[in-house]
Amino acid sequence: MVGVLAQAAVNEPSNAEFFVFIVIGAISLGSALCVVVLRNAVHGALMLVVNFFTIAVFYAVMEAQFLATVQVIVYAGAIMVLFLFVIMLLGVDSEQDLRANPAIPAQRPAAAVLGLVLFAALAISVAGPYLQRSSACPSTEAAAAATDAAASTSCVGLAAANEQGNTQGVGALLFGEYVWPFEVTSVLLVIAALGAMVLGRKDEPPEDLVDVHVEADPIGAYRADASEEV
């Protein structure tokens, strides 16, 4: 069975890709919708994690293996953890969240319309030219050579660019042509970290850090809630 599948994968790589695309794409869309729809913020965050994983799978399918790894590590691993920390910190009750604001009654319909219009516009302008069968991407170098390179909307594929491996290729670009933006973004990260530390600081003296009397102190409120329930 596996052999048949592997044979099928080698001979008709597009078949596997198609299968992967359908399944993972469905999960991706579903999880994205859940993020938007679910009332509980924690559930939404977890759905977003799922979505990030599906994106990572797509990266892997599209021969961007380095990026897939980075996606999992940074996005799903660091950013979403941070999100979850903050959600827990600030409290998970959000029943009032899904009510429409009566002061701006046009917001919801306008948002719906905008979403649809945006999707239509993007679909037509960005995705439109590449929806033909001829835009399918080859997975091996031989198949790449066989594609019609003259068509403007054909997919070249990363077989040639990934010759020395995807990581090496990306690394070569990062430290070669794009070393200057690379250094700048690293400085940006340092600044962001410093900024977050400064912004997150409380202004009271250290001995009042654990103090139930300070207002809007979620830790204290949480403890007070907990002690009330008892």
Place this chain on the structure above:
Amino acid sequence: MSAVLAASEGVVPLTRILTAPGGSPVDLAWLIPVVPAVSAGLLLLFGKRLGRLAAAVAITAMGYSAVASTLVFAFLGSQPEGGRTFVRTVGTWISAGPLQVDWSLLVDPLASVMLLLVTWVGLLIHIYSIGYMHGDERYPRFFAYMNLFAASMLILVLGSSFLTLFVGWELVGLCSYLLVGFWFENRDYATAAKKAFIVNRIGDVGFMIAMFLVFFAFGSLDFAQVLPEAATVLGAGSVTAVAICLLLFVGATGKSAQIPLYVWLPDAMAGPTPVSALIHAATMVTAGVYLLARTSPLWALVPEWGLLVAWIGVITALVTALIACAQRDLKKILAYSTISQLGYMFIGVGLGDQVAGIFHLLTHGFFKALLFLAAGSVMHAMANRTDVWGMGGLLRAMPITAITALVGVLAIAGVPPLSGFWSKEEVLAAAADTPGAQPIWLLGAIVAGLTAFYMARWFYLIFLGLPRWEADADGSVPHPHESPPSMTLPLVVLAVLSALGGLLNINPETGFLHGWLEPSVQRYAGETPFLAEAMAIVLVVALSVVGLVVALLAYGRRWTRPAPSMGAAGAAQRAFYVDRFYETVVMVPGWLLAKGLATFDRLGIDGLVNGSGRATQRLASVTRRLQTGFVRSYVLAVLGGAVLVGAMFFGAGVGW
């Protein structure tokens, strides 16, 4: 007399203008208006401190002007005939492209006789005012205004261009307002002052438009440049000349109180009596006559319209004479009489015999000023009462006043050999001689009879008969006495002048005035009498005597009580309802228009301004809803805009 007159069109005036040698009276003539003006300024600034001394300052100023005017007259007389027209330029005033107007004086025979009248009669009235205004709390200010008036009238008379004359014209109107409304605490007096000024102003519009036309036609406003050229630039019968002349006459009707703008003069009796004497008898009201005499070359181009002027003059004279017959206020009788006599003057200048008009102007100045001052003397004695039916028998109490008043009455009635007879005869002779003006002669003769009648009535009811005055509301009874010498002296002087004034021009063709004024005016009167002169004279004198006798008999015997105010007498007493007519026809629509415009201003214009403010507020309150304060709506806006821009790019790419 008139048949022997030489048929002459006269030399066109102002064709030969000289410059006076420095230091001569003409060269210093610019001081004649300036000295009273400076005195007026001083009195206005320091009057309070001067107190009684203000009269001395004012009289000194007027005295200077009088003496200087006499010197000017003598100087002109010493010049050869034909060399008596001088222009003295003091400074440039307007120099704006084609319009050049200087502060300059035109000193010629016509101006010189007017100067003498204004300054000497003015001086006498200033002296009179010492006694009359004694004790008034604004004594210095009165003299300041009187001096200011004298200065204004002198500017008017000496002005060498239409515009300078107009400056004086307007200033005398202003002074009239100030002086008529001198006792402004009384609401009625203030209203009378306003009426005088406003009605004058209506006439001034005509004057101004005439000036525009003159400038348009001649390119200059200077008499020396307009009047000699009148015939060549405009030509006989030209429409422009007609327009100019009629518009000037409109101005004259305002200033000289003819139909339709005479209604201010009776009300102007609200002012102190010296004011009435000076302004409304001798000087300001004669400005219109002077204007028409000065612009005689223009009138000579359109004599048939001068006939219209004469008609208006005689009709005014007739109507106001009838009104005067029924009045009870002694000053109002004299006021209507003034309007009537002004009508005579306009007959003279309108028909082209400017010498006759000016002659009557001079004699009228003498006897009307005299009559007004006498009236003031009577009012002074009778505690300011004015009803003639509340007087009587004052001859015994104030003989000097009565006798001088009698001289005035006889003069105005045209009894020979007093001055009024000579001037009135000359005016009526002009009417008799001009073809087409015979009805004017007839009506003028009737007016002469009426004049004699109402003036005799005036005199009889005041000075003769039995005393009729009763106690006042507060029980006080007047004790009439003769006025102080400061008041009686001017009366005597004016009586002498009224009696002997006829000597100025006894014979219309060889009289002094006729020859004297010849270089200044352009005569165009007719020469064909329809009636033998002697016959005409006798008829008019007879009518006057009849009028006198009728009055004396009637008021002596039969009419010992005032007539009931009904019927024709009642209508005359109410001045034929002319004031009421003006009120309904002019004032009420004007008031409604003003109210309408005020409402329009309040609702429309203010509404527009406030409304735009309110509209801005409303617009702001609508658009401030964009500032929801919610981040989400701003995000919506940003994304919406981004989609729009993207669509535009896409559309551009696709080729929409």
Place this chain on the structure above:
Amino acid sequence: MVVPAGYYLLLAAALFSIGVVGVLMRRNIIVMFMCIELMLNSVNLTLVTFSRINGNLEGQVLSFFVMVVAAAEVTVGLALIVNLFRLKASTDADDVDSLRS
């Protein structure tokens, strides 16, 4: 069955639109932020797809930078959200309306 490259682009467009609707409709600040992350990811997907279409790795490099910046942004943004919560004691974005007229 082949998968034309446009299918990935379509999916990315759909994810982007879903993210947009989420940002506009949800009131919880953190959920709004998560939807923004969703949008960023969809853009990354688009970039990688195009890098595959064009056959060079520059799209992936750009996507990498986007990830880095997104990380920095999340850091600072969440710190701000915590601060806001300390001020308002609420995670409702509509409670931050001081500029409301």
